[in-house]
Amino acid sequence: MSTEVAEKPEVKKKESEALLSKRRKKLVSDPLNDDNPVTVQVLGICSALAVTTVLSPTLIMAVSVVFVIIFSNLIISLIRNLVPGRVRIIVQLAVVATLVTIVDQVLKAYFYDAWKTLTVFVGLIITNCIVMGRLEAYAMGNKPYDSVLDGLGSGLGYAWIILAVAFFRELFGAGALFGFPVFEAIGLENFRNNGLMVSPVGAFMILGIIIWVQRSVTGHVER
Amino acid sequence: MRQSNTYILIFSAILTILLGGMLSFAAIGLRPMQEKQVALDTQKKILAAVMELKPTDDVPAIYNQRIKSIVVNIKGEEVKEVDGAPVIAEAVSIGQQFKLPPEQRLFPVFQFLNQEDTSKVEAYILSVYGNGLWDKIWGYIALKSDMETIQGAIFDHAGETPGLGARITSVEVQERFKNKKIYDDLGELVAVKMLKGETGDPSIYGDNEVDGLSGATMTAVGVNKMISNYLTYYQAYLKKVGGDLKKPGPAKQYTDV
Numbered sequence: 001m002s003t004e005v006a007e008k009p010e011v012k013k014k015e016s017e018a019l020l021s022k023r024r025k026k027l028v029s030d031p032l033n034d035d036n037p038v039t040v041q042v043l044g045i046c047s048a049l050a051v052t053t054v055l056s057p058t059l060i061m062a063v064s065v066v067f068v069i070i071f072s073n074l075i076i077s078l079i080r081n082l083v084p085g086r087v088r089i090i091v092q093l094a095v096v097a098t099l100v101t102i103v104d105q106v107l108k109a110y111f112y113d114a115w116k117t118l119t120v121f122v123g124l125i126i127t128n129c130i131v132m133g134r135l136e137a138y139a140m141g142n143k144p145y146d147s148v149l150d151g152l153g154s155g156l157g158y159a160w161i162i163l164a165v166a167f168f169r170e171l172f173g174a175g176a177l178f179g180f181p182v183f184e185a186i187g188l189e190n191f192r193n194n195g196l197m198v199s200p201v202g203a204f205m206i207l208g209i210i211i212w213v214q215r216s217v218t219g220h221v222e223r
Numbered sequence: 224m225r226q227s228n229t230y231i232l233i234f235s236a237i238l239t240i241l242l243g244g245m246l247s248f249a250a251i252g253l254r255p256m257q258e259k260q261v262a263l264d265t266q267k268k269i270l271a272a273v274m275e276l277k278p279t280d281d282v283p284a285i286y287n288q289r290i291k292s293i294v295v296n297i298k299g300e301e302v303k304e305v306d307g308a309p310v311i312a313e314a315v316s317i318g319q320q321f322k323l324p325p326e327q328r329l330f331p332v333f334q335f336l337n338q339e340d341t342s343k344v345e346a347y348i349l350s351v352y353g354n355g356l357w358d359k360i361w362g363y364i365a366l367k368s369d370m371e372t373i374q375g376a377i378f379d380h381a382g383e384t385p386g387l388g389a390r391i392t393s394v395e396v397q398e399r400f401k402n403k404k405i406y407d408d409l410g411e412l413v414a415v416k417m418l419k420g421e422t423g424d425p426s427i428y429g430d431n432e433v434d435g436l437s438g439a440t441m442t443a444v445g446v447n448k449m450i451s452n453y454l455t456y457y458q459a460y461l462k463k464v465g466g467d468l469k470k471p472g473p474a475k476q477y478t479d480v
Contacts, residue, residue, distance in 0.1 A: 098245055108257050113264075
Protein backbone atom coordinates (compact mmCIF):
# COMPACT_ATOMS: atom_id res chain seq x y z
CA MET A 1 0.00 0.00 0.00
CA SER A 2 2.57 2.45 1.06
CA THR A 3 4.52 2.02 -2.16
CA GLU A 4 1.50 2.87 -4.25
CA VAL A 5 1.04 6.09 -2.39
CA ALA A 6 4.66 6.94 -2.75
CA GLU A 7 4.61 6.37 -6.46
CA LYS A 8 1.83 8.77 -7.21
CA PRO A 9 3.74 12.03 -6.87
CA GLU A 10 6.40 10.61 -9.16
CA VAL A 11 4.14 10.87 -12.19
CA LYS A 12 5.97 13.41 -14.27
CA LYS A 13 4.45 16.79 -14.81
CA LYS A 14 5.22 16.65 -18.48
CA GLU A 15 4.59 13.40 -20.24
CA SER A 16 7.90 11.98 -21.43
CA GLU A 17 8.38 11.97 -25.14
CA ALA A 18 7.95 8.72 -27.01
CA LEU A 19 11.16 6.95 -27.86
CA LEU A 20 10.51 7.58 -31.51
CA SER A 21 8.21 10.54 -31.54
CA LYS A 22 7.44 12.48 -34.67
CA ARG A 23 10.01 15.12 -33.79
CA ARG A 24 12.67 12.51 -33.20
CA LYS A 25 11.90 10.69 -36.42
CA LYS A 26 12.38 13.98 -38.18
CA LEU A 27 15.82 14.27 -36.60
CA VAL A 28 16.84 11.15 -38.47
CA SER A 29 14.87 11.58 -41.68
CA ASP A 30 15.50 15.27 -42.37
CA PRO A 31 19.22 14.93 -43.15
CA LEU A 32 18.47 12.04 -45.50
CA ASN A 33 16.77 14.29 -47.98
CA ASP A 34 15.47 17.81 -47.20
CA ASP A 35 18.49 18.82 -45.16
CA ASN A 36 21.12 16.47 -46.54
CA PRO A 37 24.58 17.46 -45.33
CA VAL A 38 26.22 16.75 -48.69
CA THR A 39 23.70 17.81 -51.30
CA VAL A 40 21.89 20.61 -49.47
CA GLN A 41 24.41 21.92 -46.98
CA VAL A 42 27.24 20.97 -49.35
CA LEU A 43 29.56 19.75 -46.60
CA GLY A 44 32.00 16.86 -46.68
CA ILE A 45 32.48 17.11 -50.43
CA CYS A 46 36.21 16.43 -50.23
CA SER A 47 35.87 12.87 -49.01
CA ALA A 48 32.81 12.32 -51.19
CA LEU A 49 35.13 12.79 -54.16
CA ALA A 50 38.15 10.97 -52.82
CA VAL A 51 36.87 7.67 -51.47
CA THR A 52 34.12 6.87 -53.94
CA THR A 53 36.01 5.19 -56.78
CA VAL A 54 34.77 1.75 -55.80
CA LEU A 55 32.06 0.60 -53.43
CA SER A 56 33.78 -1.49 -50.78
CA PRO A 57 36.11 1.17 -49.30
CA THR A 58 33.25 3.65 -49.60
CA LEU A 59 31.10 1.41 -47.44
CA ILE A 60 33.81 1.23 -44.79
CA MET A 61 34.22 5.00 -44.93
CA ALA A 62 30.46 5.49 -44.58
CA VAL A 63 30.28 3.21 -41.56
CA SER A 64 33.27 4.96 -40.00
CA VAL A 65 31.71 8.40 -40.43
CA VAL A 66 28.36 7.25 -39.01
CA PHE A 67 30.19 5.76 -36.02
CA VAL A 68 32.24 8.90 -35.42
CA ILE A 69 29.26 11.28 -35.73
CA ILE A 70 27.04 9.26 -33.41
CA PHE A 71 29.60 8.78 -30.69
CA SER A 72 31.07 12.27 -30.80
CA ASN A 73 27.53 13.68 -30.63
CA LEU A 74 26.81 11.42 -27.68
CA ILE A 75 29.99 12.26 -25.77
CA ILE A 76 29.78 15.99 -26.41
CA SER A 77 26.11 16.02 -25.46
CA LEU A 78 26.86 14.19 -22.20
CA ILE A 79 29.53 16.70 -21.19
CA ARG A 80 27.90 19.76 -22.77
CA ASN A 81 27.21 21.38 -19.40
CA LEU A 82 30.79 20.88 -18.26
CA VAL A 83 32.57 22.19 -21.34
CA PRO A 84 33.93 25.70 -20.83
CA GLY A 85 32.62 27.92 -23.62
CA ARG A 86 35.99 29.38 -24.46
CA VAL A 87 37.61 26.06 -25.32
CA ARG A 88 34.57 24.22 -26.65
CA ILE A 89 35.83 23.89 -30.22
CA ILE A 90 39.11 22.35 -29.15
CA VAL A 91 37.25 19.98 -26.81
CA GLN A 92 35.02 18.87 -29.69
CA LEU A 93 38.06 18.44 -31.86
CA ALA A 94 39.82 16.33 -29.23
CA VAL A 95 36.83 14.02 -28.89
CA VAL A 96 36.44 13.65 -32.65
CA ALA A 97 40.17 13.08 -33.14
CA THR A 98 40.20 10.37 -30.48
CA LEU A 99 37.28 8.53 -32.05
CA VAL A 100 38.77 8.83 -35.53
CA THR A 101 42.11 7.47 -34.34
CA ILE A 102 40.37 4.52 -32.73
CA VAL A 103 38.47 3.83 -35.97
CA ASP A 104 41.74 4.04 -37.89
CA GLN A 105 43.43 1.56 -35.55
CA VAL A 106 40.52 -0.87 -35.71
CA LEU A 107 40.54 -0.74 -39.51
CA LYS A 108 44.28 -1.39 -39.50
CA ALA A 109 43.77 -4.44 -37.35
CA TYR A 110 40.79 -5.98 -39.15
CA PHE A 111 40.53 -4.48 -42.66
CA TYR A 112 44.18 -4.00 -43.53
CA ASP A 113 43.79 -3.76 -47.31
CA ALA A 114 41.01 -1.22 -47.06
CA TRP A 115 42.94 0.61 -44.37
CA LYS A 116 45.88 1.11 -46.73
CA THR A 117 43.75 3.05 -49.19
CA LEU A 118 41.52 4.72 -46.62
CA THR A 119 43.84 5.74 -43.81
CA VAL A 120 44.46 9.22 -45.22
CA PHE A 121 40.75 9.90 -45.60
CA VAL A 122 39.80 8.34 -42.28
CA GLY A 123 42.22 10.79 -40.69
CA LEU A 124 40.43 13.57 -42.52
CA ILE A 125 37.10 12.68 -40.89
CA ILE A 126 38.43 14.89 -38.08
CA THR A 127 38.09 17.90 -40.32
CA ASN A 128 34.86 16.72 -41.95
CA CYS A 129 32.59 19.74 -41.58
CA ILE A 130 29.57 17.51 -41.02
CA VAL A 131 30.94 16.11 -37.77
CA MET A 132 32.09 19.40 -36.29
CA GLY A 133 28.98 21.10 -37.61
CA ARG A 134 26.62 18.72 -35.81
CA LEU A 135 28.58 18.99 -32.57
CA GLU A 136 28.54 22.76 -32.55
CA ALA A 137 25.02 23.21 -33.87
CA TYR A 138 23.23 20.37 -32.10
CA ALA A 139 25.05 18.28 -29.50
CA MET A 140 26.23 21.32 -27.52
CA GLY A 141 22.63 22.28 -26.81
CA ASN A 142 20.59 19.08 -26.77
CA LYS A 143 20.10 15.94 -24.73
CA PRO A 144 22.18 12.82 -25.42
CA TYR A 145 19.45 10.66 -26.96
CA ASP A 146 18.33 13.38 -29.36
CA SER A 147 21.94 14.05 -30.25
CA VAL A 148 22.51 10.40 -31.10
CA LEU A 149 19.49 10.45 -33.40
CA ASP A 150 20.70 13.67 -34.98
CA GLY A 151 24.12 12.11 -35.53
CA LEU A 152 22.56 8.99 -36.99
CA GLY A 153 20.52 11.09 -39.43
CA SER A 154 23.43 13.21 -40.58
CA GLY A 155 25.72 10.19 -40.81
CA LEU A 156 23.24 8.24 -42.91
CA GLY A 157 22.59 11.31 -45.04
CA TYR A 158 26.30 11.42 -45.83
CA ALA A 159 26.53 7.65 -46.21
CA TRP A 160 23.81 7.19 -48.78
CA ILE A 161 25.13 10.00 -50.95
CA ILE A 162 28.70 8.67 -51.10
CA LEU A 163 27.41 5.13 -51.64
CA ALA A 164 25.24 6.35 -54.52
CA VAL A 165 28.18 8.18 -56.05
CA ALA A 166 30.41 5.11 -55.62
CA PHE A 167 27.73 2.86 -57.12
CA PHE A 168 27.73 4.79 -60.40
CA ARG A 169 31.47 5.35 -60.43
CA GLU A 170 32.31 1.70 -59.96
CA LEU A 171 29.57 0.58 -62.34
CA PHE A 172 30.66 2.80 -65.22
CA GLY A 173 34.32 3.22 -64.29
CA ALA A 174 35.18 -0.41 -63.65
CA GLY A 175 32.08 -2.22 -64.92
CA ALA A 176 31.67 -3.86 -61.54
CA LEU A 177 29.87 -3.64 -58.20
CA PHE A 178 31.80 -4.58 -55.06
CA GLY A 179 34.39 -6.01 -57.44
CA PHE A 180 31.86 -8.30 -59.14
CA PRO A 181 31.93 -7.75 -62.93
CA VAL A 182 28.31 -6.89 -63.59
CA PHE A 183 28.47 -6.21 -67.31
CA GLU A 184 30.37 -9.42 -67.99
CA ALA A 185 27.82 -11.34 -65.98
CA ILE A 186 24.91 -10.08 -68.08
CA GLY A 187 26.75 -10.82 -71.29
CA LEU A 188 28.06 -7.40 -72.23
CA GLU A 189 31.61 -8.60 -72.79
CA ASN A 190 32.95 -5.57 -74.61
CA PHE A 191 31.58 -2.87 -72.34
CA ARG A 192 34.01 0.01 -72.40
CA ASN A 193 34.87 1.46 -69.02
CA ASN A 194 34.49 5.19 -68.67
CA GLY A 195 37.83 6.62 -67.55
CA LEU A 196 36.17 9.84 -66.44
CA MET A 197 34.33 8.00 -63.70
CA VAL A 198 37.58 6.84 -62.14
CA SER A 199 38.87 10.39 -61.78
CA PRO A 200 37.44 12.83 -59.19
CA VAL A 201 35.77 14.77 -62.00
CA GLY A 202 33.37 11.86 -62.43
CA ALA A 203 32.37 12.14 -58.77
CA PHE A 204 31.66 15.85 -59.23
CA MET A 205 29.40 15.15 -62.17
CA ILE A 206 27.44 12.41 -60.41
CA LEU A 207 27.14 14.54 -57.32
CA GLY A 208 25.90 17.39 -59.49
CA ILE A 209 23.30 15.17 -61.09
CA ILE A 210 22.13 13.88 -57.70
CA ILE A 211 21.79 17.46 -56.43
CA TRP A 212 19.92 18.46 -59.58
CA VAL A 213 17.45 15.58 -59.37
CA GLN A 214 16.97 16.04 -55.65
CA ARG A 215 16.35 19.77 -55.87
CA SER A 216 13.93 19.49 -58.73
CA VAL A 217 11.94 16.97 -56.64
CA THR A 218 12.06 18.83 -53.32
CA GLY A 219 11.94 22.30 -54.83
CA HIS A 220 14.84 23.41 -52.64
CA VAL A 221 16.29 26.76 -53.64
CA GLU A 222 19.44 28.42 -52.30
CA ARG A 223 18.54 31.63 -50.59
CA MET B 224 33.05 29.46 -12.51
CA ARG B 225 32.96 27.55 -15.82
CA GLN B 226 34.80 30.41 -17.46
CA SER B 227 37.63 30.69 -14.94
CA ASN B 228 41.11 29.84 -16.09
CA THR B 229 41.58 27.28 -13.33
CA TYR B 230 38.44 25.43 -14.36
CA ILE B 231 39.51 25.40 -18.00
CA LEU B 232 42.96 24.09 -17.10
CA ILE B 233 41.60 21.33 -14.87
CA PHE B 234 38.93 20.39 -17.42
CA SER B 235 41.49 20.21 -20.22
CA ALA B 236 43.87 18.13 -18.12
CA ILE B 237 41.20 15.59 -17.19
CA LEU B 238 39.93 15.41 -20.77
CA THR B 239 43.44 14.88 -22.10
CA ILE B 240 44.14 12.08 -19.63
CA LEU B 241 40.82 10.35 -20.40
CA LEU B 242 41.15 10.58 -24.16
CA GLY B 243 44.84 9.71 -24.08
CA GLY B 244 44.03 6.70 -21.94
CA MET B 245 41.41 5.53 -24.42
CA LEU B 246 43.87 5.87 -27.27
CA SER B 247 46.67 3.95 -25.59
CA PHE B 248 44.21 1.27 -24.55
CA ALA B 249 43.07 0.88 -28.18
CA ALA B 250 46.60 0.95 -29.53
CA ILE B 251 47.91 -1.72 -27.15
CA GLY B 252 44.84 -3.92 -27.49
CA LEU B 253 44.94 -3.90 -31.27
CA ARG B 254 48.69 -4.18 -31.73
CA PRO B 255 49.03 -8.01 -31.99
CA MET B 256 46.32 -8.12 -34.68
CA GLN B 257 47.92 -5.24 -36.58
CA GLU B 258 51.32 -6.89 -36.54
CA LYS B 259 49.78 -10.06 -37.91
CA GLN B 260 48.18 -8.07 -40.72
CA VAL B 261 51.44 -6.32 -41.59
CA ALA B 262 53.27 -9.66 -41.72
CA LEU B 263 50.56 -11.12 -43.95
CA ASP B 264 50.75 -8.10 -46.22
CA THR B 265 54.53 -8.51 -46.58
CA GLN B 266 54.06 -12.15 -47.55
CA LYS B 267 51.40 -11.17 -50.10
CA LYS B 268 53.69 -8.58 -51.66
CA ILE B 269 56.63 -10.98 -51.89
CA LEU B 270 54.50 -13.68 -53.48
CA ALA B 271 52.81 -11.22 -55.81
CA ALA B 272 56.19 -10.53 -57.42
CA VAL B 273 56.32 -14.10 -58.72
CA MET B 274 52.77 -15.37 -58.94
CA GLU B 275 49.19 -14.25 -59.18
CA LEU B 276 47.34 -14.54 -55.91
CA LYS B 277 43.64 -15.14 -55.70
CA PRO B 278 41.70 -13.64 -52.78
CA THR B 279 40.88 -17.16 -51.61
CA ASP B 280 44.49 -18.31 -51.46
CA ASP B 281 45.91 -19.29 -48.11
CA VAL B 282 48.84 -16.90 -48.26
CA PRO B 283 50.78 -18.02 -45.14
CA ALA B 284 50.61 -21.67 -46.26
CA ILE B 285 51.88 -20.93 -49.77
CA TYR B 286 54.52 -18.67 -48.33
CA ASN B 287 55.83 -21.28 -45.91
CA GLN B 288 55.92 -23.89 -48.62
CA ARG B 289 57.41 -21.90 -51.46
CA ILE B 290 59.59 -19.19 -49.96
CA LYS B 291 62.98 -19.73 -48.36
CA SER B 292 64.41 -16.48 -47.08
CA ILE B 293 67.97 -15.57 -46.29
CA VAL B 294 69.83 -12.36 -45.56
CA VAL B 295 73.01 -11.34 -47.33
CA ASN B 296 75.46 -8.47 -47.05
CA ILE B 297 76.96 -6.40 -49.83
CA LYS B 298 79.71 -8.99 -50.39
CA GLY B 299 77.08 -11.61 -51.10
CA GLU B 300 77.78 -13.54 -47.92
CA GLU B 301 74.87 -14.96 -46.01
CA VAL B 302 74.34 -13.22 -42.67
CA LYS B 303 72.92 -15.55 -40.03
CA GLU B 304 73.19 -13.36 -36.97
CA VAL B 305 73.98 -9.80 -35.98
CA ASP B 306 75.41 -9.17 -32.51
CA GLY B 307 74.46 -12.66 -31.44
CA ALA B 308 70.80 -12.31 -32.40
CA PRO B 309 69.51 -14.38 -35.33
CA VAL B 310 68.47 -12.40 -38.39
CA ILE B 311 65.07 -13.06 -39.92
CA ALA B 312 64.67 -11.85 -43.48
CA GLU B 313 61.02 -10.89 -43.08
CA ALA B 314 61.86 -8.82 -40.01
CA VAL B 315 64.64 -6.86 -41.69
CA SER B 316 63.29 -3.36 -42.09
CA ILE B 317 64.63 -2.27 -45.42
CA GLY B 318 63.63 1.29 -44.61
CA GLN B 319 65.79 1.27 -41.47
CA GLN B 320 68.66 -0.34 -43.38
CA PHE B 321 68.39 2.38 -46.01
CA LYS B 322 69.75 4.89 -43.49
CA LEU B 323 73.01 2.95 -43.08
CA PRO B 324 75.86 3.11 -45.58
CA PRO B 325 75.44 0.30 -48.16
CA GLU B 326 78.45 -1.63 -46.78
CA GLN B 327 76.69 -2.11 -43.45
CA ARG B 328 73.21 -2.87 -44.75
CA LEU B 329 71.45 -6.21 -44.67
CA PHE B 330 69.74 -7.37 -47.84
CA PRO B 331 66.96 -9.93 -47.63
CA VAL B 332 66.63 -12.48 -50.42
CA PHE B 333 63.45 -14.51 -50.82
CA GLN B 334 64.00 -17.67 -52.83
CA PHE B 335 60.90 -18.87 -54.64
CA LEU B 336 61.11 -22.66 -54.68
CA ASN B 337 59.80 -25.06 -57.27
CA GLN B 338 56.48 -26.55 -56.24
CA GLU B 339 57.51 -30.20 -56.78
CA ASP B 340 61.22 -30.05 -56.12
CA THR B 341 61.90 -27.62 -53.31
CA SER B 342 65.65 -27.87 -53.79
CA LYS B 343 65.31 -25.93 -57.02
CA VAL B 344 64.97 -22.19 -56.89
CA GLU B 345 62.63 -20.77 -59.51
CA ALA B 346 63.16 -17.13 -58.77
CA TYR B 347 65.05 -14.79 -56.49
CA ILE B 348 62.97 -12.01 -54.99
CA LEU B 349 64.99 -8.97 -53.96
CA SER B 350 63.94 -6.05 -51.78
CA VAL B 351 64.40 -2.57 -53.18
CA TYR B 352 63.96 0.80 -51.51
CA GLY B 353 64.54 4.40 -52.52
CA ASN B 354 63.26 7.92 -52.88
CA GLY B 355 60.31 8.84 -55.04
CA LEU B 356 59.29 12.39 -55.75
CA TRP B 357 57.61 13.18 -52.43
CA ASP B 358 58.48 10.33 -50.15
CA LYS B 359 59.92 6.83 -49.98
CA ILE B 360 59.18 4.14 -52.53
CA TRP B 361 59.92 0.44 -52.19
CA GLY B 362 59.16 -2.88 -53.73
CA TYR B 363 60.30 -6.32 -54.75
CA ILE B 364 62.04 -7.38 -57.94
CA ALA B 365 61.91 -11.07 -58.84
CA LEU B 366 64.69 -12.46 -61.03
CA LYS B 367 64.28 -15.74 -62.86
CA SER B 368 66.87 -18.42 -62.15
CA ASP B 369 68.93 -17.21 -65.11
CA MET B 370 69.73 -14.27 -62.82
CA GLU B 371 69.05 -11.91 -65.64
CA THR B 372 65.40 -11.82 -66.58
CA ILE B 373 62.85 -10.06 -64.42
CA GLN B 374 59.95 -12.33 -63.60
CA GLY B 375 57.91 -9.69 -61.87
CA ALA B 376 58.06 -6.44 -59.99
CA ILE B 377 55.95 -4.97 -57.20
CA PHE B 378 56.14 -1.37 -56.10
CA ASP B 379 54.58 0.61 -53.31
CA HIS B 380 54.97 4.17 -52.11
CA ALA B 381 54.32 6.43 -49.17
CA GLY B 382 53.19 9.62 -50.83
CA GLU B 383 53.44 9.78 -54.60
CA THR B 384 50.79 11.82 -56.42
CA PRO B 385 47.57 9.84 -56.91
CA GLY B 386 46.92 9.23 -60.57
CA LEU B 387 50.49 10.12 -61.54
CA GLY B 388 53.41 8.73 -59.55
CA ALA B 389 51.13 6.52 -57.49
CA ARG B 390 50.51 4.51 -60.65
CA ILE B 391 53.65 2.51 -59.85
CA THR B 392 51.39 0.41 -57.63
CA SER B 393 49.11 -0.49 -60.52
CA VAL B 394 49.39 -3.93 -62.10
CA GLU B 395 49.48 -2.42 -65.56
CA VAL B 396 52.68 -0.48 -64.80
CA GLN B 397 54.31 -3.35 -62.93
CA GLU B 398 53.62 -5.72 -65.83
CA ARG B 399 55.86 -3.56 -68.00
CA PHE B 400 58.90 -4.86 -66.12
CA LYS B 401 58.15 -8.50 -66.89
CA ASN B 402 60.75 -10.29 -69.00
CA LYS B 403 63.05 -7.30 -69.13
CA LYS B 404 66.77 -7.98 -68.65
CA ILE B 405 69.07 -6.39 -66.13
CA TYR B 406 72.24 -6.93 -68.20
CA ASP B 407 72.89 -5.37 -71.57
CA ASP B 408 74.22 -7.22 -74.61
CA LEU B 409 77.78 -6.75 -73.42
CA GLY B 410 77.09 -8.34 -70.04
CA GLU B 411 77.15 -5.04 -68.14
CA LEU B 412 74.72 -4.58 -65.30
CA VAL B 413 72.54 -1.74 -66.54
CA ALA B 414 69.33 -2.56 -64.65
CA VAL B 415 66.04 -1.50 -66.19
CA LYS B 416 65.21 2.02 -67.07
CA MET B 417 61.84 3.66 -67.19
CA LEU B 418 61.99 6.23 -69.94
CA LYS B 419 60.59 9.75 -70.04
CA GLY B 420 57.26 10.01 -71.77
CA GLU B 421 54.59 7.41 -72.24
CA THR B 422 53.69 5.80 -75.54
CA GLY B 423 51.62 2.84 -74.37
CA ASP B 424 53.34 0.72 -77.01
CA PRO B 425 55.51 -1.95 -75.36
CA SER B 426 56.97 -3.19 -78.65
CA ILE B 427 59.28 -0.23 -79.25
CA TYR B 428 61.31 -0.69 -76.09
CA GLY B 429 64.53 -2.66 -75.73
CA ASP B 430 65.31 -5.34 -73.20
CA ASN B 431 66.54 -2.79 -70.65
CA GLU B 432 63.83 -0.17 -71.11
CA VAL B 433 60.21 0.21 -70.12
CA ASP B 434 57.52 2.68 -71.04
CA GLY B 435 57.52 5.76 -68.81
CA LEU B 436 54.87 7.42 -66.71
CA SER B 437 53.35 10.49 -68.27
CA GLY B 438 53.34 13.30 -65.72
CA ALA B 439 55.44 11.34 -63.25
CA THR B 440 58.94 11.47 -64.68
CA MET B 441 60.43 12.23 -61.26
CA THR B 442 58.84 9.16 -59.74
CA ALA B 443 60.09 7.11 -62.68
CA VAL B 444 63.61 8.45 -62.11
CA GLY B 445 63.27 7.41 -58.46
CA VAL B 446 62.22 3.92 -59.52
CA ASN B 447 65.18 3.68 -61.91
CA LYS B 448 67.63 4.76 -59.23
CA MET B 449 66.14 2.42 -56.69
CA ILE B 450 66.35 -0.61 -58.98
CA SER B 451 69.84 0.10 -60.25
CA ASN B 452 71.22 0.88 -56.77
CA TYR B 453 69.84 -2.27 -55.23
CA LEU B 454 70.83 -4.51 -58.11
CA THR B 455 74.37 -3.21 -57.62
CA TYR B 456 74.18 -4.04 -53.92
CA TYR B 457 72.86 -7.52 -54.67
CA GLN B 458 75.27 -8.09 -57.55
CA ALA B 459 77.87 -9.95 -55.49
CA TYR B 460 75.21 -12.36 -54.28
CA LEU B 461 73.71 -12.79 -57.73
CA LYS B 462 77.12 -13.59 -59.19
CA LYS B 463 77.77 -16.07 -56.42
CA VAL B 464 74.53 -17.96 -57.01
CA GLY B 465 74.43 -17.63 -60.74
CA GLY B 466 78.14 -18.35 -61.18
CA ASP B 467 79.13 -17.48 -64.67
CA LEU B 468 75.69 -18.07 -66.03
CA LYS B 469 75.88 -14.67 -67.57
CA LYS B 470 77.85 -14.81 -70.74
CA PRO B 471 78.31 -11.82 -72.95
CA GLY B 472 75.61 -11.83 -75.55
CA PRO B 473 76.22 -11.76 -79.28
CA ALA B 474 78.15 -8.72 -80.39
CA LYS B 475 75.98 -5.97 -81.71
CA GLN B 476 75.74 -5.76 -85.46
CA TYR B 477 76.64 -2.26 -86.38
CA THR B 478 75.63 -1.26 -89.82
CA ASP B 479 76.24 2.00 -91.51
CA VAL B 480 73.08 3.67 -92.51
